[in-house]
Amino acid sequence: MNARVIKHGTAKGKALVSTQSISFFGGVDPNTGKIIEKGHSLEGKSIAGKILVFPCGKGSTVGSYIIYRLKKNGKAPLAIVNKESEPIVAVGAIIAEIPMVDQVNINKIKNNADVIINGEVIEWKN
Amino acid sequence: MQLTHEEQNVLNGEEGPGKQKAMEILVALGKIYNATRLFPIKSVQVAGVSYNNLGDAGLEFLQQWANQNAKASVPAMLNPAGMDLKNWQNQGITKQFAEKQQDVIHAYTQMGIKPDCTCTPYLIGMQPEYGQHVAWSESSAVTYINSIIGARTNREGGPSALASAIIGKTPYYGLHLQENRQPDMLVKIKTDLKNSVEFSALGYHLGKNYPEKIPYITGIKHATQSKLKALSASIVTYGGPPLFHIENITAEAKKKTVKKPEKQNMIDEKDIKKAIQEINDSGPIDLIFLGCPHCSLEELEKIALLLKNKKVHKETWIATARKTMERAKHKGIIKPIETSGAKVVCDTCVAVTPLKGRFHGLATNSAKACYYSRGTNALHCMIGSTEKCIKIATEENNEC
Numbered sequence: 152m153n154a155r156v157i158k159h160g161t162a163k164g165k166a167l168v169s170t171q172s173i174s175f176f177g178g179v180d181p182n183t184g185k186i187i188e189k190g191h192s193l194e195g196k197s198i199a200g201k202i203l204v205f206p207c208g209k210g211s212t213v214g215s216y217i218i219y220r221l222k223k224n225g226k227a228p229l230a231i232v233n234k235e236s237e238p239i240v241a242v243g244a245i246i247a248e249i250p251m252v253d254q255v256n257i258n259k260i261k262n263n264a265d266v267i268i269n270g271e272v273i274e275w276k277n
Numbered sequence: 278m279q280l281t282h283e284e285q286n287v288l289n290g291e292e293g294p295g296k297q298k299a300m301e302i303l304v305a306l307g308k309i310y311n312a313t314r315l316f317p318i319k320s321v322q323v324a325g326v327s328y329n330n331l332g333d334a335g336l337e338f339l340q341q342w343a344n345q346n347a348k349a350s351v352p353a354m355l356n357p358a359g360m361d362l363k364n365w366q367n368q369g370i371t372k373q374f375a376e377k378q379q380d381v382i383h384a385y386t387q388m389g390i391k392p393d394c395t396c397t398p399y400l401i402g403m404q405p406e407y408g409q410h411v412a413w414s415e416s417s418a419v420t421y422i423n424s425i426i427g428a429r430t431n432r433e434g435g436p437s438a439l440a441s442a443i444i445g446k447t448p449y450y451g452l453h454l455q456e457n458r459q460p461d462m463l464v465k466i467k468t469d470l471k472n473s474v475e476f477s478a479l480g481y482h483l484g485k486n487y488p489e490k491i492p493y494i495t496g497i498k499h500a501t502q503s504k505l506k507a508l509s510a511s512i513v514t515y516g517g518p519p520l521f522h523i524e525n526i527t528a529e530a531k532k533k534t535v536k537k538p539e540k541q542n543m544i545d546e547k548d549i550k551k552a553i554q555e556i557n558d559s560g561p562i563d564l565i566f567l568g569c570p571h572c573s574l575e576e577l578e579k580i581a582l583l584l585k586n587k588k589v590h591k592e593t594w595i596a597t598a599r600k601t602m603e604r605a606k607h608k609g610i611i612k613p614i615e616t617s618g619a620k621v622v623c624d625t626c627v628a629v630t631p632l633k634g635r636f637h638g639l640a641t642n643s644a645k646a647c648y649y650s651r652g653t654n655a656l657h658c659m660i661g662s663t664e665k666c667i668k669i670a671t672e673e674n675n676e677c
Contacts, residue, residue, distance in 0.1 A: 157305050181334060183479030203616065212434040213330055241305045242436045248336055 152255070154232070154273045157241045162230035166264040166275065167201035168257065169193050171215025174210030175217040175243065184226030202266040203228035204257050218243030230268050231249035232257060278307040279314050287444070295347030297441035301650035302382045307438055307646065316410055316449040322398050323390060323415030325435025327359035327629035328378040329653070334436075336377060339384035342439070349389040349442040357416045357571075357626045358382065358394045361466075365650035367620055374631060377653070380457055386543040390442065395598035396507070396623040400449045401602070407528055410453055412441035417510035417645060420519040425505050426595045427528025429453050432519045452520060460493035460522050462643070463538045467496060468546040473507035476500070477644035478552035480511030482544060485552075488516035493537050495524045503576055510570050511644040556644050558657035565589070565619075566627045567663060568596030574604055574665040577621075579663060580609045584617040589670040591636040593619035594634065596626050619670065628653055640669045641656035 170264075171192050184199035187260065201221035208214060216238035219238065221227040231244050244251035250268055258265065261277040282287065288304060290297040303315060311578050325331055330341075359368040370378075382392050396415045397400060405411050405428035412432045413419045422428040431451040433441065440449045452456055464483065470476050483492055500508075500523070513519045523532040529535045567580060572595060580595055595614055597605070602623050605611050614621055627639065628649030640655040641647060642665075647658035661669070 155308060157308070158301065208476055212325075212330075213335070215434065215436055216325075216331060216335040216338055219338045220332070223334065236305075236309055238309060238434055238437065240301055242434060243311060245301045245305060246342075246436060264496060 152273060154252035155223055155238050155270050157251040158244040158249060158272045160268070160269060161270070162202060162229070164200065164229040164266060165260060166204050166260050166266045167193065167196065167198060168260055168262045169205040169207070172178040172207050172209040173205050175208065175214035175240070176211040178210065179217060179221070181217050181220040182224055182226070183192070184221055187210045188211045197226070198228045199226040199269040200255070201228050202232060202237045202268070204232040204260050206234040206257065207237050210239065212239055215246060218249065219247040222247035222249060232268070232273065246275035255271045278304060278312055280304070284616060293346060295342060295345030296443060296482050299344070299443035302437055302440035303444055303446065304543055305463060307450070310448060311448040312448035312450040313583050315446040316453060317445060318410050318412045318441055318447050319349060320403055320405060320411045321349065321438050322354050322356065322403070322413035322415055322418060323385070323438045323442065324356040324436060324439055326357065326385070326394055328374060328381050329359040331632045332669040333382060336381055336384070341634060342496065343384040343387040346390055346438065347443045349560045351442060352403060353390040353402040353442040354392060354393045354395065354398045355385055355521065356394065357396055357629050358624050359630050361373050361622045362392070362623050362624070364625045367570060367632065368622060368624035369635065370631070379643070386441070388443070392551040393598065393600065395571050397573070397598055400571070401598045401599055412438050412447040414438040416519060416567050417506070417512040420509035420513045420521070422505060423452060423520040424509060424522065424527045427532070429666060432513070450517065450563070454532070456519060459491070459535050460538050461490040462487060462492055462534055463541045464492045464494045464544060465496045465541055466494060470497065470504070470549070472503050474553065474642055474660055474662050475549055476504040476508040477511040477660065478549045478556070479544065480508045480517065481515045481552040481556060481644050482548050483521070484512045484515030488525055489518050491518050491520050493522045493524070493530065493535065497523050497526060500526055502573060506573070507643065510668050514645040514648050520671055533542070537646050553660060554570050556647050556658070556660045558659065560638045560657040562640045562659060562669055564632070564656070565591055565593040566596065566641045568594070568641055569626055569628065569641065569643035571626070572597040574601055577605045577610050577614070578599070580667065581613045583664060583667040584619060584671070585613045587671045589618040590673055591670050594627070595619055595621050597621065597623060598622040618630060632656065640666050
């Protein structure tokens with residue numbers, strides 16, 4: 152299916168799906184790539200090397216820099232897929248050069264699905 | 278979003294990776310907010326300056342962008358840094374922090390941005406005109422220039438403001454459009470708001486109870502710049518939009534370009550008292566801070582008068598823009614403040630400087646300072662008038 156491109160690029164990998172929004176500042180450890188927000192459905196899971204699928208970002212705008220730092224530390228996701236993106240994660244993806252698309256029906260993507268992103272085209276196999 | 282031929286070229290990277298990144302950010306924001314095009318802006322104010330908030334990630338990002346030869350194409354200033362850029366020792370800042378902070382400033386100046394670090398650029402020569410489009414970040418300044426001056430800006434994040442400075446444009450959406458500047462509700466104030474603290478409390482009440490609703494306020498007969506500055510800072514801190522209108526006082530209400538809504542909400546003395554109570558914590562005070570947003574010349578004058586021939590017995594910081602301090606110094610206003618033992622700190626503020634563990638209880642006249650000192654620096658806070666704060670600073674024999 153076709154998505155909206157936020158940061159152009161290609162990626163191929165396993166999906167890590169969250170039904171909850173993600174705050175990168177305070178919610179993700181920039182050194183390990185692990186979700187550290189208490190009570191988050193992905194708490195303790197690492198986003199490194201995954202196609203990270205979640206509805207949208209939340210929290211402080213410092214989150215954009217955390218995404219950049221994850222990339223520098225080699226702990227960033229391969230790509231980001233949002234239902235409807237907002238500026239914190241969008242800016243983070245651009246400055247960290249992580250492919251990102253949104254306006255995707257993310258409910259249909261299951262955890263561990265094989266996902267391929269190529270520009271505005273996203274495909275997955277659950 | 279429709280891009281011009283030139284804009285498309287920049288997006289394709291034909292003018293280098295620095296400008297390409299800036300254009301990518303603006304285009305992404307344009308998509309997210311359904312902007313139809315980019316629009317030229319006259320000035321930019323960039324947040325994301327304190328190393329305390331940026332950390333190494335933010336610093337590395339800025340250095341990389343600066344090294345890609347990205348340069349501001351319109352006048353641009355900075356938000357407060359994590360320390361007084363000249364007298365940081367005076368503030369108890371470590372050398373290690375100071376070096377990192379100077380690196381941040383260096384990256385910005387490399388990009389052609391003036392190292393004027395203030396939340397009040399409109400007090401030091403960067404004052405937009407009525408109806409002018411700009412791209413500013415600092416929430417209190419955004420609210421002040423939108424409301425009091427009638428300039429037009431969204432509340433930009435650090436990177437998006439920087440992207441706008443580099444391109445000289447912003448996506449045309451939100452508060453740049455006339456139809457989005459109309460008030461959502463009418464608010465009648467049924468009490469006389471006496472000082473900046475009570476204007477702060479009004480902002481708290483509005484932001485907390487009516488998030489994202491643009492108010493049209495009636496019942497305020499007169500308001501000094503200082504009071505409007507306090508209201509601007511607090512309404513947006515506590516959840517309100519970065520725009521309000523006050524009958525006969527703010528720019529668009531005076532020009533009648535906005536319509537007075539019909540449905541009316543009342544605010545009385547009880548609401549203001551309750552707001553002040555909610556902002557206050559209890560506990561001993563070991564730091565007095567005035568200047569959130571940065572003190573104007575008039576506010577410094579008042580503080581100097583209150584401190585004249587007195588000594589402070591607790592750590593007392595008066596924050597202002599460096600240029601305002603220089604003007605005040607020239608007028609002999611700084612000397613009585615410093616003679617009292619209080620410190621005049623420039624370029625920084627209590628919300629962005631590292632205080633965690635060094636101080637525990639804050640007295641201030643600013644509701645915004647309370648919010649961010651709690652969050653960033655884990656202080657408990659007391660809000661009181663300038664007079665009350667100075668009284669606490671100069672009192673002897675206090676048990677804390």
